[in-house]
Amino acid sequence: MSLAIESRCIHLENDDRAARYGAVSYPIYQTATFAHPALGQSTGFDYSRVQNPTRQQLEKTVAALEQGTDAVAFSTGMAAILAVMELFAPGDHLVTESDLYGGTPRLFRTICEPKGITFTAVNFSAGIEHAAKAVRPETKALFIETPTNPMMNVTDIRAAAELAHAHGALLIVDNTFLSPYLQNPLVLGADIVIHSGTKYLAGHNDTLAGFAVVKDAEISHRLREIAKTIGANLAPFDSWLVLRGIQTLAVRMDRAEQNAMELALWLQKQPQVTRVIYPGLPDHPGHELMKRQARGFGAMLTFEVRRKEDVPALLKAVRLIRFAESLGGTESLLTYPITQTHADVPPEVLAANGLTDRILRFSVGLENVQDLKDDLTQAFAATEG
Ligand SMILES: Cc1ncc(COP(=O)(O)O)c(C=O)c1O
Known part of the structure; x- marks a missing residue:
């Protein structure tokens, strides 16, 4: 049955709750590790840094709301952005919106630039032609927010995606300000959507969370390897708080x-x-x-x-x-x-x-x-x- 977004927020993706005692609220699997039935066998979960059922349930929900194929949940929005930046290598260049949440350019400046990644900040809302002038042969991604934080500038996501793809680059959109309820950048051509889940998704100023949502299997695989290796994953209880927040x-x-x-x-x-x-x-x-x-x-x-x-x-x-x-x-x-x-x-x-x-x-x-x-x-x- 195809459900409208309001219903999908409540009736979560691939729900296994009915099978487990009929619990209506998704269980919090507050466990660090999972016992194996035998050598070479697994319940599907091995260790909570790699995956945890509560986090998995949340990730499926966020992926579905953004119309992506996968969402990786992190402990904060900044951890999600850091993980996405690990997709890039020394020598790579990104064109970024100049009016981003302040923590994002701080990360670019203090963590990424010393490692040899370069950035050019432009005002995307001044027109895509303007942003196009900043693209170089080594440009690997465009990174935008729309509307921007805090000046509320609006960028044409479709045009930004076309510009990125014409140069073999990715379009990354921080969709925190609107949430997947109001805007789905992946549908408009973006390759990666970022959320500070701390904001509208969790919705009650009671937890921190972050997401990177993708539609490409290769990017998903790389991000999951990065998440598993960095270890800045969302804890089971925090995953549950965000799941609860999404219901409303x-x-x-x-x-x-x-x-x-x-x-x-x-x-x-x-x-x-x-x-x-x-x-x-x-x-x-x-x-x-x-x-x-x-x-x-x-x-x-x-x-x-x-x-x-x-x-x-x-x-x-x-x-x-x-x-x-x-x-x-x-x-x-x-x-x-x-x-x-x-x-x-x-x-x-x-x-x-x-x-x-x-x-x-x-x-x-x-x-x-x-x-x-x-x-x-x-x-x-x-x-x-
Ligand atoms: C647009 C935007 N992106 C990312 C972040 C970072 O998220 P977090 O505070 O969850 O690390 C924020 C935080 O205010 C934000 O406003």
């Missing part, structure tokens, strides 16, 4: 997006706000493109306040909304990228991306939207004096 992914995304749209329109009218960047707004340059390549606009929005001095006052004054890093949970969070998520990004890159000291990133949660407006109203009042 569809309703959470719908509600959060509804709140985000209403708040984006409301924020535009606040005198303390000079700019609201949300792709759901019709005047956002990526609005039409997102309508074509995604099933929604997500629940991340960025806004700019009038004065730099307003930022500390606002972050201190919010009560319901918390001032914290991360995103994609039930709770609304405000993040100040230049001292948090993007603290290690060089000032000239921040300036080129327009990421100023007046920019705040807003992960809109599932609270009542009027309560969120009331909280912001009292917090904006505090900035006035």
Whole structure:
């Protein structure tokens, strides 16, 4: 029976629960190792670093939601990105989006560059022709986020995939901001999708997780060898938390997006706000493109306040909304990228991306939207004096 995505989030892939005492919640196989019936025989599981049934169940689910053939689960999103970067060798070159989550270029700079991998960062949303100029004979991959974190720039995934493939390179898309519920880059031509599963997939700010999702058997094989060797795999209990989170992914995304749209329109009218960047707004340059390549606009929005001095006052004054890093949970969070998520990004890159000291990133949660407006109203009042 072919199921819609809302049902697939709940009725997980290749489910063996019914066979095991009829348990409705997938069991947590909290074991490091598995006993063998005899020499040369295996239950299918040998050691939990290599595979664990709870993690396997989660991986099948995420692969199915992204319409890939395989998903490898890691302890964090950064561990997933590190594993993907192990696919490359000294001398390889990657063209990357310039406005990525700050931890990603930090990894490129501090771990990959010293090993001889080179990077050129470009603004993909300025047009694929622009990105094409950065491609070299040794370019092995393009690495993008769309929408980007935190400036919400939108890239044409199909065009990026065509550019990559025309040069024999891979397209890697970090799909954290939208989740597989709203966007499936593999279907649009990408080769590897990355998730910080910490965010919308887990959805409750209570665990860390990461995924690399692929459709090609050879890449899957190489990634599994890397994962097994590095050992940064997702633990059974954390796998279960993400499985549980995914069950409500569809309703959470719908509600959060509804709140985000209403708040984006409301924020535009606040005198303390000079700019609201949300792709759901019709005047956002990526609005039409997102309508074509995604099933929604997500629940991340960025806004700019009038004065730099307003930022500390606002972050201190919010009560319901918390001032914290991360995103994609039930709770609304405000993040100040230049001292948090993007603290290690060089000032000239921040300036080129327009990421100023007046920019705040807003992960809109599932609270009542009027309560969120009331909280912001009292917090904006505090900035006035
Ligand atoms: C878009 C994006 N990718 C990757 C990561 C890294 O994920 P994690 O914090 O799970 O390591 C983050 C974290 O904020 C992120 O926002």
